[in-house]
Amino acid sequence: MQTPGKLIPSLIVGLGGTGYRVLKEVKKKFMESEAFQHSFPPMVRFMSFDTDSNIEKTETDKVMTLEEQKVLGVNTVEILNNIEQHPFIDSWFPRHEVKSSSAHGAKQVRAVGRLAVFANIDTVVSELSAAINQITSSRLITQGGIFNRTTDEVPVNVFIISSLCGGTGSGMFLDIAYIIREIFQRKPMLQPEMSAYFMLPDAFVELTKPKEIARIEANGAASLKELDIFMERLEPFKTKYSRDFSISRDVSIQKPFNFCYLMSAKNIEKHSIIERVISEHVFHGIGTEFTKDTHSYLANIPTNDFQPISYGEFKGKFTNYSSIGAASCVFPMNDIVSIFSNEFASDLLEEILKYTKDNEHSRAKTERDFFLEKAELIPDRDSGNTRLLEKLCTIDEFKKLRTSEIDDIAIDELGDVITKQITTAQISNKDLSERLDSAVAEQTRNLLDIIDLFVRDCMGHWDKGVGYLDEFLDQVLLSLREIKDKCKRDVKEVFSQTKRRNEKQAMLAKQQLMNESKKSWLFRKNQLCKELAAEFINRHNASTVADFEAERREYLVKLINNILEVGQDLQKRARNFGDIVERLRTRFNRDDIASHMNDNFCREESDWLLNRSVVDGQDLRRIYTDRITDMQTYETHFIGREGLDLPGKWRLYSDDQEGFQKSILHYSRKILEDLLHGLTIExxxxxxxxxxxxxxxxxxxxxxxxxxxxxxxxxxxxxxxxxxxxxxxxxxxxxxxxxxxxxxxxxxxxxxxxxxxxxxxxxxxxxxxxxxxPLFALNLVEMWEDKYNQLKETRFLHAVTSKETGINWDNYPFRPRRIDKEDGIRYFSLGFALHFIQIARVGGMNRYYFTSTPNLKVDPNDPIQKLLLLGESRIEAVKKFVESEAIRKARHEIEKALIGRGGDSGYSGQIDFLDKYLISLVAHEDRITDPAAHELKELFSMEVQQISALKSSLELKKRLQDSEATIASE
Missing domain, CATH: 3.30.360 (Dihydrodipicolinate Reductase; domain 2)
Known part of the structure; x- marks a missing residue:
């Protein structure tokens, strides 16, 4: 018994239309794989989430089961009209910007895609939990079938596939990732190895309308911004979906994905090709031979390669991203076997139709004579009768009158004795005639068996076949008709005349006997009476024998008619079978090698990438002739019992052309598969x-x-x-x-x-x-961001919203802008006011430090605190702060802290805080009177300007908010 292989439990999640199609391709690969016995093992589950209930309407083949397809419908309008009943949605959903329903898709609105998760959170968690429970069942460790699952010490594989550009998948991919992590956290189990496959905007190469392109590029940019925030762990994903389910702190600070593969259309003209590349990679990532040695190598990649850049203008940006490609060359076995099967079948049928011919048909005549001899229809040289006639009934069996019985009989008793003999003979001969019927039936069966032997020999001989059978039957039927005609002539011209002549003479002898018998004994001649009685008996016997001979021949004619009827039907069937063979040969010829000489074996556009054929049409004839050398050998095998058994089954095939065609192709495929199986590509x-x-x-x-x-x-x-x-x-x-x-x-x-x-x-x-x-290294990322910037004022692009996180997305460009002097001074000064930048005395000198924990007083001697030394003076600290990549994260934290200072008062609280800080700054500036410190005085002056400008912008926002509140109250 073969030891089961080991397979890592794998959950494959497809989001939106892209994810669904990739799942179908992966599942097809399982169903086509001999290694997986054309099924997928129980430790592998597929799960599709979509907001479009009509996804299968355009599909011709349903591969996914209903259990694997989950439609997350949501009535956005109804939720917004009752938003107070949905506090977990109200905490983030941009209700003033989005009011569409997702009954038939998210319509490229990412927030609607995310809303579908919140509105169906119980279903999402339940379905994912059930799938995870199934693939991690302890039973599968030892009873998984052809594969057992790995133990719990090995992390589960989770694959998430989506586009980043539509509404459904791009709106929910982060939520689904963290929900899955949370489910594992609660089990508890090792966190899974999460691999994401995302299609970028330039993957959708078929789109040509500028508005469509702009929207998917803007959506893609928004998705990438959200992805990057959490891949760099700049923010915890602390989301609450319901009273019963939220993302815990330990999970929220993890990266959503261990591996994040970004996919573009590189030298590809159709996005479906990219979907097939992803399916190839996912399939091999689950459990084919390709994955035997991968995990140890992949395990080191996050540590070694997903790290912050340590130099240059992008210092601090993480290199978190990956991409994949796949290509394969194939010897298109199925295509070639199909073509060769038609060629081979045509060649076989041509061999069946072919046989050695001669103008005089001497071969068929010789075999006919052999058949006639076997059938005992050759006339005897002496008697002229066939043995078959004698087999029906011999003349010796015929009851005749006997002259010996009248020798000692008195003349008066002669009539009675003769009459009695006649009666006895008639009774006996009547029984004999009746036995002829059964003899004809028996001999008919015998002859049919003999014919069947000859037919089998014809159909089973490489140099005879159906054409020769027709010729042979022609000769046999002709001879049978000749024998039949001769029998009829003999009956009419010989035996009938003999019978009449002898009957006449018998009647004459009888009359003379009666006349002589009536004389008195004195005048009656007894010897003459005896002689006349003997003459009557002899003439009567001759007459009845002639009648019997005629009857025997009539029965032989009946037998021959039986054989002729069968033979004619046999010939008709044989000719029909020959026509079928010829038709099929012609049909196979239409799809033979010659018809494919210009083929490139690329049935799909992606075949050049994933199924690049090493064979072209010009190679076909050479491959075929190198391996098919002796058709006669194949014909002998083909017509024999190990093949199609034509001797035994040709009649069935003549009644079932379609079945015959399938049998020929099946036989041909098997022969060719065996011949080509071991041929390697090299x-x-x-x-x-x-x-x-x-x-x-x-x-x-x-x-x-x-x-x-x-x-x-x-x-x-x-x-x-x-x-x-x-x-x-x-x-x-x-x-x-x-x-x-x-x-x-x-x-x-x-x-x-x-x-x-x-x-x-x-x-x-x-x-x-x-x-x-890093994300900024993508070639087109700035172009996508341009579209994002153009549309963000008129289209709501984000799913993870500022309302929920406080993130100002403008502060997170893909390619970090160099902070200009004014922005740097503003964030430095505000950071100082909020204690992100603190002064500590070290060795009797002031030192400025940046800290991510402003609530703690900086302690340079505390190794737990992660401090960034900015300098020993305020001017030096500002310069380093502006040039440091740390400001990228600092801006976000500082803005959030300022919002926090506003508290329930909102903008008013923030403005009050800035007012107090401005008083402090102005006081510091006024205290500097030493001309040598004019640069420091100028710095404080610039800080006052920047904080004043910030305060003015907040005052403007407050006035606008107050105006909206007034309108709302009316």
């Missing part, structure tokens, strides 16, 4: 190279590497850091490492290249992944 390319004169192996390997590059577009001039590349090349156990050698050479600069031995000789697959790039 072997084929090596053979092809001999013909083309090119290094086909090298060309194929180079194409794999170039086509399988990670699908993102990185600005290498902007980000000069190196990513860690992890590549897997799956090649058959039968390959000779020629492709592997070329691929290794092409990727020699990569850190990790794993050669994985697979069991499929007809596919070579490479998956490439790159890890450790």
């Amino acid at each position: 072997e084929f390319l090596f053979e092809k190279g001999k013909i083309t004169g090119r290094n086909e192996i090298e060309e194929c390997s180079n194409a794999l590497v170039s086509q399988g590059e990670p699908l993102w577009k990185i600005n290498n001039a902007l980000y000069t850091g190196k990513t860690s590349n992890l590549h897997f090349l799956g090649v058959s156990e039968g390959e000779q490492q020629r492709v592997s050698a070329v691929v290794k050479s092409c990727l020699k600069g990569s850190k990790g290249i794993f050669i994985v031995k697979t069991k499929d000789p007809h596919r070579i697959t490479i998956t490439q992944s790159a890890h450790g790039a």
Whole structure:
């Protein structure tokens, strides 16, 4: 018994339309995989969340079950009209900006996608919990089937797939990630290894309308901003969904994803191709041969590669992101076997129709004579009768009158004795005639068996077949008709005349006997009476024998008619079968090798990437003729019992053309699959190279590497850091490492290249992944941000809102702007007022420190406090603060702290706080009178200006808010 393999429990979650389609592709790969026995194991679950209840209306094949598809519908208008009943939604939802329903999708409104999670939180948590419980069942550790799951010491795999550009998936991806983490936290179990696959705006290459493009680019930018905040852990994801479910603190401070793969359309013309690349990577990430050695290597990537940049203008930005690519070349076994099956079937049927012919039909005549002899229809040289006639009934069985019985009989008793003999003979011969019926039936069966033997021989012989059978039956039927006609002539021309002549003479002898018998004994001649009686008996016997001979021949004619009827039907069926064979041969010819000479075997647009055929139409004839050399051998096997058993089943096939066609193709496929099964891609390319004169192996390997590059577009001039590349090349156990050698050479600069031995000789697959790039390095990220900035005033783009988090998204550009002097001074001064920047005495000198815990007094000697030394003077501290990347996070924290100072008073409280601080700043400025400290005096003056400007902006916002409140109260 084979030991079950080990499989890491895996939950695959698809969000929105993109996620749903990828899930379908992954599930199809399981169903097509022999390794998984065309099913998916119990420790793997699929879960799709969408807001569109009509998602399957455009689908032709339902792959996902209803259990795997969850539609999260929500009536936004109804919720907004009763918002007081939904405090957890009211805490973040932008109710003044969004009022649409999600009954048929989120309509590219990300907040509606997120709202669907909140409105259906019980369903979401329940379904995810049930799926997690299933894949982590302890029973599956030992009783999983062909695979057992790994133990609880190994983290579960969770894959989340979505677009970042629509409304559903892009609105809920963060919530789903943290909800899953929270479920694991509550079990408790090890936190899962979360891998996200997100399609970027430039993945949707089919979109051409400017408005559509602008919206998905703006949505994509908003999604990426939210993603980056939590991937860098600048904010905890402390979200409350209901009274019973919220994200705990321990979970909220974790990154949502261990690996975050960003996907663009790099040299791709259709976004569905990217979906297939993702499905390829997810499938291999679950449990194929590709994943045997990956986890130890992947485990080191977050530690080594997802780190902050330590230099340059982007110092402090994390390199949290990855991308993937995949490519495969195939020997398109199924396509080639299908084409070859038609060619092979056509060749087989041509062989069946073919036989050695001669103008005189001497071969068929010889076999006919053999049949006639076997059927005992050859006339005897002496008697002229066939043995078959004698088998029906011999003349010896016929009852005749006997002359010996009248020798000692008195003349007066002669009539009675003769009459008695006649009566006895008639009774006996009547029984004999009746027995002829059963004899005909028996001999008919015998002859049919003989015919069947000859038919079987014809259909089972490589040089006879259905054409020869027709010719043979022609000769047999002709001979049978001749025998039949001769019998009829004999009856009419010979035996009937003999009977009449003898009957006449018998009657004459009888009359003379009667006349002589009537004389008196004196005049009666006894000897003459005896002679006349003997003459009557002899003539009567001759007459009845002639009648019997005629009857025997009539029964033989009846027998021959039986055989003729069967033979004619047999010939009709044989000709019909021949027509079927010819029709099928013609049909197979329409889809043979010649009709595919210009094929490239790319049925789908993505085949050039994921199923690049190493075979083209010009290779087909060579592959076929190299392996199919002796059709006669195949014909013999094909028509025999191990094949289609034509001798025994041709009649069935003549009545079922479709079944016959399927049987031929099934037989052909099996033969060709056996012939081609062991042919590896390397072997084929090596053979092809001999013909083309090119290094086909090298060309194929180079194409794999170039086509399988990670699908993102990185600005290498902007980000000069190196990513860690992890590549897997799956090649058959039968390959000779020629492709592997070329691929290794092409990727020699990569850190990790794993050669994985697979069991499929007809596919070579490479998956490439790159890890450790920052978000700002994406080529088009600034363009997407431009669209975001254009639309943010008129379209609500965020799902994680400022209302909930206090985040000012303008302070988080993708490519961090250099802080200008005025902004830097404002945030420094405000940070000082809010105690993010504090002064500590060290060695008798003042030192300025930045701290992320303003509620604590800075202590440079406390190792727990994470302090950033800004300088020993205020001027030096401001300069370093402005130039430091730390200000990126500081701005957000400072703004939040200022809002906190407002408390329940809102803007009024913030303005009061700034008023007091301004008084302090002005006092400091006034106290500086030493001309040598004029730079410090100018700094305080600029701080006063910046804080005054901030106060003025808050006063303006307060007046606008008060005006709106007045309108609302009216």
